[in-house]
Amino acid sequence: MADWQYRFQQSLGLMGLMFEAVIYLVVWTTVAQSQGGEVGGFTTAELASYYIGWMLVRNITTGWSPQWFEYRIREGEFNSALLRPVHPYFPDISHMMAGKTTGLITLLPTMAILALIFQPEVHFLAWSLIAMVPALILAFLLRYTLMYVWALTAFWTTRITALFELYFALEFFFSGRIAPLALLPDWAQTIALYTPFPWTFAFPLELMLGRLTPNEALFGFAMQAVWLIVAVIAVRVIWRRAIRHYSAVGG
Amino acid sequence: MHYLRLIRTYYRLSILNELQYRANLLMQVFSSLVQLGIGLAGIGLVFYNTDSLGGWQPAELLVVLGVYTLIAGVARSFIQPNMYELMEGIYDGKLDYTLTKPEDSQLLVSITRFQPWRLVDVIVGLVVIGIALNRLAGTVGAAQGLVFAILLICGAIIIYCFWITITTLTFWVIRMWDVFEMFEAAYQAGRWPVGIYPTWLQLGLTFIVPVAFAVTVPAQALTDRLTVPILVLALFITVLALGASRWIWFRGLKDYSGATA
Amino acid sequence: MESAISVKELSKTYMVNERSAGMRAALRGVFRRKKKEVKAVQSISLEIEPGEIVGFLGPNGAGKTTTLKMLSGLLHPTGGQGLVLGYEPHKREKDFLKQITLVTGQRNQLVWDIPAIDSFEVNQAVYEIDRDQFKRTVDEYIEILELEELVRKPVRQLSLGERMKVEIAAALLHRPKVLFLDEPTLGLDVPMQRRIRRFIADYNKQEGATVLLTSHYMADVQALCKRVIVIHHGELLFDGQLSELVQQFTGYKEIVVEPKDRATDLSRYGEIMSEDAGRISLRVPRKEVPEVAAKLLADVPMFDLSVEEPPIEDVIERVFAEGKLETSN
Numbered sequence: 001m002a003d004w005q006y007r008f009q010q011s012l013g014l015m016g017l018m019f020e021a022v023i024y025l026v027v028w029t030t031v032a033q034s035q036g037g038e039v040g041g042f043t044t045a046e047l048a049s050y051y052i053g054w055m056l057v058r059n060i061t062t063g064w065s066p067q068w069f070e071y072r073i074r075e076g077e078f079n080s081a082l083l084r085p086v087h088p089y090f091p092d093i094s095h096m097m098a099g100k101t102t103g104l105i106t107l108l109p110t111m112a113i114l115a116l117i118f119q120p121e122v123h124f125l126a127w128s129l130i131a132m133v134p135a136l137i138l139a140f141l142l143r144y145t146l147m148y149v150w151a152l153t154a155f156w157t158t159r160i161t162a163l164f165e166l167y168f169a170l171e172f173f174f175s176g177r178i179a180p181l182a183l184l185p186d187w188a189q190t191i192a193l194y195t196p197f198p199w200t201f202a203f204p205l206e207l208m209l210g211r212l213t214p215n216e217a218l219f220g221f222a223m224q225a226v227w228l229i230v231a232v233i234a235v236r237v238i239w240r241r242a243i244r245h246y247s248a249v250g251g
Numbered sequence: 252m253h254y255l256r257l258i259r260t261y262y263r264l265s266i267l268n269e270l271q272y273r274a275n276l277l278m279q280v281f282s283s284l285v286q287l288g289i290g291l292a293g294i295g296l297v298f299y300n301t302d303s304l305g306g307w308q309p310a311e312l313l314v315v316l317g318v319y320t321l322i323a324g325v326a327r328s329f330i331q332p333n334m335y336e337l338m339e340g341i342y343d344g345k346l347d348y349t350l351t352k353p354e355d356s357q358l359l360v361s362i363t364r365f366q367p368w369r370l371v372d373v374i375v376g377l378v379v380i381g382i383a384l385n386r387l388a389g390t391v392g393a394a395q396g397l398v399f400a401i402l403l404i405c406g407a408i409i410i411y412c413f414w415i416t417i418t419t420l421t422f423w424v425i426r427m428w429d430v431f432e433m434f435e436a437a438y439q440a441g442r443w444p445v446g447i448y449p450t451w452l453q454l455g456l457t458f459i460v461p462v463a464f465a466v467t468v469p470a471q472a473l474t475d476r477l478t479v480p481i482l483v484l485a486l487f488i489t490v491l492a493l494g495a496s497r498w499i500w501f502r503g504l505k506d507y508s509g510a511t512a
Numbered sequence: 513m514e515s516a517i518s519v520k521e522l523s524k525t526y527m528v529n530e531r532s533a534g535m536r537a538a539l540r541g542v543f544r545r546k547k548k549e550v551k552a553v554q555s556i557s558l559e560i561e562p563g564e565i566v567g568f569l570g571p572n573g574a575g576k577t578t579t580l581k582m583l584s585g586l587l588h589p590t591g592g593q594g595l596v597l598g599y600e601p602h603k604r605e606k607d608f609l610k611q612i613t614l615v616t617g618q619r620n621q622l623v624w625d626i627p628a629i630d631s632f633e634v635n636q637a638v639y640e641i642d643r644d645q646f647k648r649t650v651d652e653y654i655e656i657l658e659l660e661e662l663v664r665k666p667v668r669q670l671s672l673g674e675r676m677k678v679e680i681a682a683a684l685l686h687r688p689k690v691l692f693l694d695e696p697t698l699g700l701d702v703p704m705q706r707r708i709r710r711f712i713a714d715y716n717k718q719e720g721a722t723v724l725l726t727s728h729y730m731a732d733v734q735a736l737c738k739r740v741i742v743i744h745h746g747e748l749l750f751d752g753q754l755s756e757l758v759q760q761f762t763g764y765k766e767i768v769v770e771p772k773d774r775a776t777d778l779s780r781y782g783e784i785m786s787e788d789a790g791r792i793s794l795r796v797p798r799k800e801v802p803e804v805a806a807k808l809l810a811d812v813p814m815f816d817l818s819v820e821e822p823p824i825e826d827v828i829e830r831v832f833a834e835g836k837l838e839t840s841n
Contacts, residue, residue, distance in 0.1 A: 015429070016436035022452070023440050030447045031301040039300050117449070162278050165285045173292060185299050253640070260637040268626045347586050348621035352638050353609035359638075363623075508602065509526070509588050 014103055017058050018110055020177075025051035025118065028179060040183035045121030049209055050180055052111050052120055057205045058177070059103055061140050063096055066164040069151035089148060089235060125210035131217055135204035138224040143200040145231035152235070155242035170195070176202025196227040257354065258362050265365035272368075279368040283320075283375050290316045290442060305447040307474070312444075313383035315470045317376045318403070319441045322465050324372025325407050326414070332364035334418040334431075341421045341507070350504075357500045361415065384473065391473055398482065399472040405489040406465035412492035413461050415500060422503035434460055441466035464488060514598070516690060516722040517560040517583065521592035524553040524578050524746075552578040554746040555592060560724070562689070565716055567737035567754070568726040575746040576726040577694055583724065584614050584692045596690055610639055613688040615680060617698030622667045628678040629663040632685060639686035646685065653681040657711060673704035680708060684715060691715075691723045697732055709735045730821075765801050767794045769808060770816040781808055791816075 028047050032039040042050065076088030150167050154160045172178050173188070175197035181189055192198050203220040206212050212220065269275065294312045297304055304312060337360045340346035349359050384391055391399075417434070421427045437460040440448065445456050445467040457463040468485050471477040527547045553575040560566055568576045581587040583594050585601035585608070594601060599608035622631045629650075636646045654660055657677045662670055670678065680696065693712070697705040713736055716723055727733055733740055733754065740757055742750035750757060769778060770791050778784065781804050782794035796804050801819060808817060 013432045013436060015433040016439075019433075019436040019439060023443065023448075026448050026452070027297065027304070027443055030305050031297060034301050034303060034305075159274075159278065162281050162285075165282055169285050169289050172289060173296075178293060179296060183296065183300055185296075257637050260634055264623070264626060264630050264634060267630065268623075271625075343619070345619060345621065347581070347614065347616075348619075350586055350604070351584055351609060351612065351614045353606040354638055505588075508586055509524070509590070 014059075014106055017055055017062075017107075018114075021051045021055045021058070022114070024178060028183070029118075040180060042180055042182065043121065045119060046209075047180075048115075048118035049120035049122035050205070052114055052118070053122075053205050053208045054177070055107060055111055055114075057136065057139070057201060057208070059100065059107055060136050061143050061200060061204075063140070063144055064091070064147075066147075066151060066160055069147060070154045070160050073151055073154045089239075123210050127214070128207050128210045128212065128217070131221075132204050132207040135207050135220065135224065138221070138228065139200045139204045142196060142224055142228045142231065145228060145235060146196055146200070149231055149234045149238065152238045152242060155238075155245065171197050171200070174198065175200055176205065196223075196231070199224045199227055254355075254358065257358070261362045262365045266367050269367050276368045276371070279371045283324075283371045286372075287320065287375055287379070290320070293442065305444060307444050310383050310386035311470070311474045313386065314380055314473050315444055315466065316442060317379035317381075317383055318406075318470045319376070319466045320372050320379060321376025321403070322406055322410065322441075323438070324370055324374075324376060326410055327372065328366045328369035330361075330411050330414050332366050333361050334414050336360075336364050337415075337418050338421050338427060346507070350508075356504060357415070357497060361411070380473070387474070395472060395475075398477065399469055402469040402472050402477075402482070402485055405485050406461075406469055408489050409461045409492050410465050412496035416496045419496075419499050419503040422507050438462055444470070461488075461492075514562075515559045515595075516562040516564070516597060517558070517724070518595040519556055519558045519583070519592070520594075521555045521557055522553060522579065522582060522589050522594050523551070523555050523591035524575075524582060524587060525590045526550040526552055551746050553582070553589075553743075556743070556746075556748045557592075558741060558748065558751055560722060562722050563716065563720045564739060565713075565723040565725065565736050567733035567740040568724065568743060569733060569740055569757075570726075570743040574743045576743050578746075579743065580614075580692050580694055580724060580726060584612060585609065586614075610686060611688050612690045612692065613683045613686070614692045615683045615694065615696050617676070617695035617700075618672075620667065620675060620679060622675070622679055622682055624668050625666050627664045628659075628667055628670075628682065631667070631682055632663070635682055635685045641686050649685055649687065650681075653684070656714070657681055657707070673700050676700060676704065676708060677711075680711060687719060689719070689721050691721055691725075693723065693725045695727055696725070697727065697729060705729070705731065706735075712736060763798060764795050765798050766820045767796055767801065767805055767808065768792070768816075768818045768820060769794065769812065769814055772813040772815060776812060778808070778812070 025047060028039060028042070029044045032042065032044045032047060037043060039047075072088045072091065147164075147167075150163065151160060153163055157163075173184070174181075174192040174195050181192060181198060181202050184192065199220060203224065207217060207220070294309060294316060297312070298309050307315070337346070340349065340360070346360075349363075350356055352359060413434075417427065417430050420430070437456065440452075440456055441462040445453055445463040448456065453463065464485055468477070468481060471481065526549070528550050556575075556579060568579065570576050578587065582589050583596055583601055585604045588602045597608065597611055599605055601608065622628055623634075632646075632650055635641070636643075641649075654663060657680075659678060659681060662674050662678055667675060667678065676696065684691075691712070696712075697708055700708070709732060712723060712725075715721060723736070725732065725736060737754055739752065740750070740754045741748060742757070766785065767782065768791055771778070774790050776792075778792055778794060782796040782800075785793040785795050787793070794804075805817065805819060808814070
């Protein structure tokens, strides 16, 4: 039996998604209320909108579990060495899209209900909403590629689950999931900006909420592009090394 | 007594088995530390932005985190492995073997599996509670400690009853996996004192997914928040849960074995 | 002597949700579930004396396993009564359960990751076996079944046959008086099947235990059971000495012919049992087989010819269809 804890901690668990959003919405709302109704530039109503939008972004950007990655990479080992078919990096997107669509069907009404309960406040900007779409796609691709890089360690170790736990822990804080990045201490925010994490989550979310200036948006897209390129290169380099290592040793 | 001997035999077996996998201990320690890091960082982040969370001070939140981790450790070592095995046993019929044994069936399905490495979380939880109590400048007396211990045990029992009831539903509903997921997700709410959540959610976290009794109430005992009504309610619910879960278990068995009477 | 197993008009009826194919049916099923009655076991009566080894024969779905489950306490009967050692099995009394054992082929009750010897310890605790007797029993079984090296390895490292040996040993540690064996030799190779059979036979002789054995394999039954019970469609078709039934089976053999011309009429060589993808099965009295086979080979252009024992399923189908047993010539 696979490590079940991990399986449903990171896979597309809608329940987990909804609970997590509500929990942290309540936590930060409580904090805001004790600070006069606002924290880190977010009013309680704006926090509500953050976390409801959070659910949508989280749904779009999640994909596969570490076990899935590990499996693909191991499979890819054999295939690449022997037959050279499609590189395992390219997954069955259509299958995943189907899953996301059914997820949305449950998610959107839930978001509506939560909106009724928590009374969010948001000022949508047309350009920002439109910009959110490519940002979401890039965020998804970026996150997927990053996870792929991380998962390539499967070539050298079987302890991929532990490494992913660490990865997800860092991501939890630096991508804007546990809290809007503005709530982090300055030093943490600086660190975050040097990581790819904000661009996998917070960026499209803040675009959705119309909280970015056009300049900030452009910067964000640039960062997404840069990190995506870096990640793709990393995949290719490590993959090649790993295959060489594998064919030299095993074959 | 015979039952104790039985439990000891099964647990001893599980320990012997897991001792083979020493690497798993390292993994568990690593995992527990990462989770602890997340918990501490979360509390740190909250108190970077405020002085108190719903009236709870930092050291008090540490108590909550400690209890949360401890109970999670108990659940993942003693309870969940058995429940997964039970669920599978219902699917593939291996439950039959358990049923032909001359022992109480509920007892048997609850003790066959024990994962000792997951007790690391219990240790981590206790350490965190210890540090937190130190911070709280020794306002905890022996009586309080005793009440806390009792409530912890009650909390663990209630969690067990919840789990076995949910798993028993497998007799009637095939896809329980989603419910397990839901529980894990809801349990995360226990990282924070249940009082901060809106009333409707509090009710859910008390009576549907018993997070409140498992985590917040014991933490209340150590932080001078416990009231007698809550203590009495906790004890009452524990007894009720034990009875109810046993009744449901035998109901499920009846259905499984096709008893019409 | 009091019967070990006494069954009177035992029945088991299931209510199954009838589900037809198609979207419309599925939608309708949401609102109104049509229930269908499935009679798994219909009014079976039998008496088994202590120390008998009885074979339950019948194709899949005949009701053998259901009967076994009712007698071992896993299922409640819908009608009638079954008594095992004087107990009503479904009450699952402790004293009853301590005297029986259930072994199912291909499904393990031994814990997967640990050596079998440790699982034995668990059984000792569960069945409250006296320490000394337990040691003696374990040593004895290890010697008889040659388990010395096997018991210290984790069960998952054993082959299917080795696993079965260890399973049976574990199941008999508490020296039960009644054994329910459901396809115990399923999937095992022939030498291993023989080993297991011998062990069961010896145990039966030594302990005077009653054995109820279900099996697909005639060989199991022939080796162990003097008495057989044939069950089909939940009904008891035959209860008697194996020799009678054996005569019935071996009165005839099947010749399977694959003629070059599919349309060839072979009915004058023997009774046509079935025709499947160009292979025609003929039922021929045993004594006539060499003669008929020779004639076929000479007269009929063919791809292949083989002589086979009739499969149990076909014979039982026939028996049921005819409503009685034929005696052989």
